Amino acid sequence: MAHRNSDGRAGPQAPLDLSLLRTFLAVHRAGSFTAAARLLGLAQPTVTAQIRALEEQLGRELFERQSRGVAPTPVADQLAGRVAAPLDALAAVADPGGLGADRPPEPVHLAGPAEILCTHVLPALAPLVARGVRLRVGTGLTDDLLAELRAGRHDLVIATSRPRGRTLTWVPLMDEEFVLVAAPAWVERIGTGRIAAEGPAVLAEAPLVTYAEDLPIARRYWRHVFGTRLTGQAAVTVPDLRGVLSAVAAGAGITVLPRYLCRAELASGALVPLLSPEDPPINTAYLTQRPGGPDHPHVALVRERLLQAAPAW
Secondary structure (H helix, E strand, O other), rough: OOEEEEOOOOOOOOOHHHHHHHHHHHHHHHHOOOHHHHHHOOOOOHHHHHHHHHEEEEEEEOOOOOOOOOOOOHHHHHHHHHHHHHHHHHHHOOOOOOOOOOOOOEEEEEEEOOHHHHHHHHHHHHHHOOOOOOEEEEOOOOOHHHHHHHHHOOEEHHHHHHHOOOOOOOEEEEEEEEEEEOHHHHHHOHHHHHHHHOOHHHHOOOOOOOOOOOHHHHHHHHHHHOOOOOOOOEEEEEOOHHHHHHHHHHHOOOOEHHHHHHHHHHHOOOOEEEOOOOOOOOEEEEEEOOOOOOOHHHHHHHHHHHHHHHHOO
């Protein structure tokens, strides 16, 4: 609360404790008390107590508690903007060798869909690795990865849906066009003309190969192109679109894939489009990070390299 003189009038606020401000900045950057405690080498109850002490001293709430981590209030964002540079400067004086020759920079923690990472991202980042950038790459579903990003486990995440909330910043990275494909034998058996004439019901003859049991990509295609709900079950599920591609190219059935992933198979004839709609489904991937994250020069290098390379994808 604001300091008051003995006569009850508000007096000048007592100086803020630097240790409390360091803890506050760690929580603001990490997005959770748990991640901040790990970064600071403190117990989580200590971090919680220090944030409460700072909130009491300021008389304002700094973080909104959520099911996964915390979200900064506007007061917290303003405070972080004021203290981040001075505290980082003090940290550089206290540990001048942090990013010097004696210790290599910390790895950049990057995560996203396995297919985009393996097909596009890692080849694009290879020149940076040759220059000394260290990478720690993780894969997973977008919602899980964004929660981990808020908790401080990643520096950058490629998200296949637009992130929500004020705790993350994002920029569009690439668009992926979805295409309905099958091996030539299935295309001949189904007949593309029948799809145009009779609609998606004719596709029920072919086994469906998908990424997951809830048919996420195929459901989107059916809704966008056919204007109807996809029903039924998958014949094969593979939690990696490269496995889906492999199975369908071998004749397992039909599927919906991002065009970038099956471009070579389409060119060679190993896969054939079952339909060529004028308005195919498009999905955007977003390069996402936490605002006010640690000042890590290699994170900026990775981000800039991906944004430079992505237009060619």
